[in-house]
Amino acid sequence: xxxxxxxxxxxxxxxxxxxxxxxxxxxxxxxxxxxxxxxxxxxxxxxxxxxxxxxxxxxxxxxxxxxxxxxxxxxxxxxxxxxxxxxxxxxxxxxxxxxxxxxxxxxxxxxxxxxxxxxxxxxxxxxxxxxxxxxxxxxxxxxxxxxxxxxxxxxxxxxxxxxxxxxxxxxxxxxxxxxxxxxxxxxxxxxxxxxxxxxxxxxxxxxxxxxxxxxxxxxxxxxxxxxxxxxxxxxxxxxxxxxxxxxxxxxxxxxxxxxxxxxxxxxxxxxxxxxxxxxxxxxxxxxxxxxxxxxxxxxxxxxxxxxxxxxxxxxxxxxxxxxxxxxxxxxxxxxxxxxxxxxxxxxxxxxxxxxxxxxxxxxxxxxxxxx
Amino acid sequence: xxxxxxxxxxxxxxxxxxxxxxxxxxxxxxxxxxxxxxxxxxxxxxxxxxxxxxxxxxxxxxxxxxxxxxxxxxxxxxxxxxxxxxxxxxxxxxxxxxxxxxxxxxxxxxxxxxxxxxxxxxxxxxxxxxxxxxxxxxxxxxxxxxxxxxxxxxxxxxxxxxxxxxxxxxxxxxxxxxxxxxxxxxxxxxxxxxxxxxxxxxxxxxxxxxxxxxxxxxxxxxxxxxxxxxxxxxxxxxxxxxxxxxxxxxxxxxxxxxxxxxxxxxxxxxxxxxxxxxxxxxxxxxxxxxxxxxxxxxxxxxxxxxxx
Amino acid sequence: xxxxxxxxxxxxxxxxxxxxxxxxxxxxxxxxxxxxxxxxxxxxxxxxxxxxxxxxxxxxxxxxxxxxxxxxxxxxxxxxxxxxxxxxxxxxxxxxxxxxxxxxxxxxxxxxxxxxxxxxxxxxxxx
Numbered sequence: 001x002x003x004x005x006x007x008x009x010x011x012x013x014x015x016x017x018x019x020x021x022x023x024x025x026x027x028x029x030x031x032x033x034x035x036x037x038x039x040x041x042x043x044x045x046x047x048x049x050x051x052x053x054x055x056x057x058x059x060x061x062x063x064x065x066x067x068x069x070x071x072x073x074x075x076x077x078x079x080x081x082x083x084x085x086x087x088x089x090x091x092x093x094x095x096x097x098x099x100x101x102x103x104x105x106x107x108x109x110x111x112x113x114x115x116x117x118x119x120x121x122x123x124x125x126x127x128x129x130x131x132x133x134x135x136x137x138x139x140x141x142x143x144x145x146x147x148x149x150x151x152x153x154x155x156x157x158x159x160x161x162x163x164x165x166x167x168x169x170x171x172x173x174x175x176x177x178x179x180x181x182x183x184x185x186x187x188x189x190x191x192x193x194x195x196x197x198x199x200x201x202x203x204x205x206x207x208x209x210x211x212x213x214x215x216x217x218x219x220x221x222x223x224x225x226x227x228x229x230x231x232x233x234x235x236x237x238x239x240x241x242x243x244x245x246x247x248x249x250x251x252x253x254x255x256x257x258x259x260x261x262x263x264x265x266x267x268x269x270x271x272x273x274x275x276x277x278x279x280x281x282x283x284x285x286x287x288x289x290x291x292x293x294x295x296x297x298x299x300x301x302x303x304x305x306x307x308x309x310x311x312x313x314x315x316x317x318x319x320x321x322x323x324x325x326x327x328x329x330x331x332x333x334x335x336x337x338x339x340x341x342x343x344x345x346x347x348x349x350x351x352x353x354x355x356x357x358x359x360x361x362x363x364x365x366x367x368x369x370x371x
Numbered sequence: 372x373x374x375x376x377x378x379x380x381x382x383x384x385x386x387x388x389x390x391x392x393x394x395x396x397x398x399x400x401x402x403x404x405x406x407x408x409x410x411x412x413x414x415x416x417x418x419x420x421x422x423x424x425x426x427x428x429x430x431x432x433x434x435x436x437x438x439x440x441x442x443x444x445x446x447x448x449x450x451x452x453x454x455x456x457x458x459x460x461x462x463x464x465x466x467x468x469x470x471x472x473x474x475x476x477x478x479x480x481x482x483x484x485x486x487x488x489x490x491x492x493x494x495x496x497x498x499x500x501x502x503x504x505x506x507x508x509x510x511x512x513x514x515x516x517x518x519x520x521x522x523x524x525x526x527x528x529x530x531x532x533x534x535x536x537x538x539x540x541x542x543x544x545x546x547x548x549x550x551x552x553x554x555x556x557x558x559x560x561x562x563x564x565x566x567x568x569x570x571x572x573x574x575x576x577x578x579x580x581x582x583x584x585x586x587x588x589x590x591x592x593x594x595x596x597x598x599x600x601x602x603x604x605x606x607x608x609x610x611x612x613x614x615x616x617x618x619x620x621x622x623x624x625x626x627x628x629x630x631x632x633x634x635x636x637x638x639x640x641x642x643x644x645x646x647x648x649x650x651x652x653x654x655x656x657x658x659x660x661x662x663x664x665x666x667x668x669x670x671x672x673x674x675x676x677x678x679x
Numbered sequence: 680x681x682x683x684x685x686x687x688x689x690x691x692x693x694x695x696x697x698x699x700x701x702x703x704x705x706x707x708x709x710x711x712x713x714x715x716x717x718x719x720x721x722x723x724x725x726x727x728x729x730x731x732x733x734x735x736x737x738x739x740x741x742x743x744x745x746x747x748x749x750x751x752x753x754x755x756x757x758x759x760x761x762x763x764x765x766x767x768x769x770x771x772x773x774x775x776x777x778x779x780x781x782x783x784x785x786x787x788x789x790x791x792x793x794x795x796x797x798x799x800x801x802x803x804x805x806x
Binding site for chain 1: 382416419420421422423438440441443444446448450452453454455456457467470471472473
């Protein structure tokens with residue numbers, strides 16, 4: 001560990017900066033929750049059940065968590081960007097390579113520091129939310145004790161579900177982070193690889209949605225379609241909740257309902273899926289780090305395989321994209337030749353996509369030959 | 372100390388290094404000379420573990436250098452541009468080197484800085500190119516490296532800075548016995564401080580010898596012939612350049628020896644006077660030949676030159 | 680201390696040797712004077728320390744300088760000027776060659792002697 005001090009110092013700047021960002025985001029989330037809770041408490045006292053009926057959507061922990069989750073994901077993207085700025089600059093990259101550290105050590109420290117930077121603020125978020133949750137239940141308990149003859153209905157997410165959600169969120173952070181890292185080792189342009197990673201995460205979802213619109217499969221099978229959609233978009237895993245319920249009963253005649261709703265769908269499957277995803281990312285990162293070479297830094301893609309995956313992906317997606325746009329604007333004019341026109345648009349889109357992707361994929365491999 | 376064996380490296384279709392072999396003994400100050408694009412930078416970067424080789428090997432004290440931390444800990448590398456990290460100050464770079472290299476000595480760095488006088492809290496990116504170079508050299512020598520590799524260290528430096536830098540290198544070699552490899556265009560400095568040199572041309576080794584030998588072999592002779600100069604003088608294999616002003620011939624040979632002088636005398640030379648060439652001129656004459664003569668002529672010459 | 684000319688036909692270490700010898704002849708360096716250390720001279724002239732070492736070793740071989748362990752390098756104090764027979768032979772050969780060349784330039788014996796005279800006088804004048 002001691003000998004890695006210099007590496008840690010290199011990574012410290014970017015990760016510390018982002019750590020502060022994550023902390024701010026999480027603290028804001030906690031603050032928003034606290035404010036909303038207090039407001040709710042006061043309103044309950046003022047208006048009682050009447051207020052509640054007028055405000056059907058009392059649930060706010062979930063939206064706040066979604067908010068912090070999205071901001072954190074954004075932060076993770078920024079984190080990866082900052083972590084790789086140095087490496088991708090030719091001069092600094094050269095200097096780093098000449099230092100007495102192996103590629104693997106550098107990668108390991110980078111990933112470790114990166115994960116640490118959002119873990120600590122996240123732990124603070126968890127701790128804070130648990131406290132707030134407890135205090136909220138306590139508040140509602142208080143209200144209940146005062147208004148003995150009324151039903152106090154409050155929707156709140158059960159603490160177990162909350163913890164499960166946090167776990168899933170954390171795993172998704174790691175999964176997205178590792179995936180962004182992975183693509184950084186595949187493509188040599190910092191910004192380019194980030195854009196590629198984001199698009200790659202969205203692409204499967206887009207292909208299924210658009211494909212199912214155009215080719216009308218899954219149209220009838222709503223449940224299957226929704227299931228596929230839910231599993232295709234990795235960052236969305238912690239967010240799809242459905243109504244479940246639990247009730248906190250008193251031993252009395254009067255019922256006090258704390259309706260805990262919202263359970264995470266297919267929790268077990270998602271956890272397993274994420275573990276697999278993370279595992280694959282780690283394996284590929286390990287392999288790619290070993291084979292990273294400075295002399296390839298002119299080229300955009302280190303490996304031919306990655307280049308072709310990129311090209312095929314862009315081709316398919318641009319075909320579907322053009323067809324989608326067509327469905328909106330042009331096709332209402334061609335109602336008779338609907339199907340044929342769609343295919344034509346797909347082909348045109350695919351061709352355009354292919355040419356653009358091919359040109360992009362060739363970036364860098366020209367230069368040396370001309371020399 | 373350093374063994375470069377049959378090193379080959381290509382970038383696409385361009386062969387940057389073509390079967391380059393060099394042996395560098397410990398404590399030597401070794402120069403690598405060549406035009407732009409001759410392969411100097413590629414060789415240097417392969418030597419410090421930035422590039423891999425397609426074929427061949429580079430061993431430093433018997434160990435390969437690529438991804439080898441143990442070797443790199445005692446290896447100092449000064450690139451032609453040394454901006455280091457954005458926003459770092461001189462002091463922060465010093466601290467960084469202290470962390471990264473176990474044998475780094477802060478006292479040594481301070482001692483050198485008494486001569487170079489860089490402000491500790493100056494940001495590296497605000498320093499001039501010359502000052503950045505001086506910083507890089509100070510940092511790397513303060514490591515106490517066994518091998519110091521410099522890529523164009525004197526380009527962009529004024530005369531005073533150049534002297535300070537070279538003096539520092541000379542005294543450090545004398546004191547610690549470190550080995551130095553320098554690649555440069557500035558041959559005037561190289562020839563004073565280098566023990567041996569390799570001249571690279573299009574990725575291949577064109578000449579390789581000690582500086583003294585090189586200058587002993589490659590000489591310019593002012594020759595006056597008794598009558599007319601021999602007809603085939605221009606085609607003599609020992610002659611790389613021929614010029615004349617009136618009846619005075621200026622012959623540049625890369626195989627100077629007494630037998631060559633005798634050959635000239637046998638062909639009617641009355642007066643032969645050697646004119647000193649500096650390394651730059653040696654380089655120019657030996658390089659332009661390749662372009663005129665082509666591959667075969669050059670190979671023959673290199674073989675005979677290196678044999679002698 | 681003295682100029683090193685990279686254009687000179689002689690290698691650097693030879694120039695150092697010749698310069699020191701010249702200074703001894705002219706009396707600038709007297710027997711017993713201390714010479715700079717190898718490192719000092721190398722730094723002074725901006726040349727490789729090995730080159731200076733080579734020069735010093737040759738000068739020591741020719742008994743022009745001597746190194747006293749722990750104290751430094753000094754101009755040798757010789758009881759008397761011995762005539763080195765092999766060195767004399769070498770010089771004779773060189774002189775012979777130069778005379779031949781001068782002859783080919785059209786000089787006769789008197790003119791050759793005149794040239795040698797001029798050179799000696801110049802050296803004395805520089806003192």
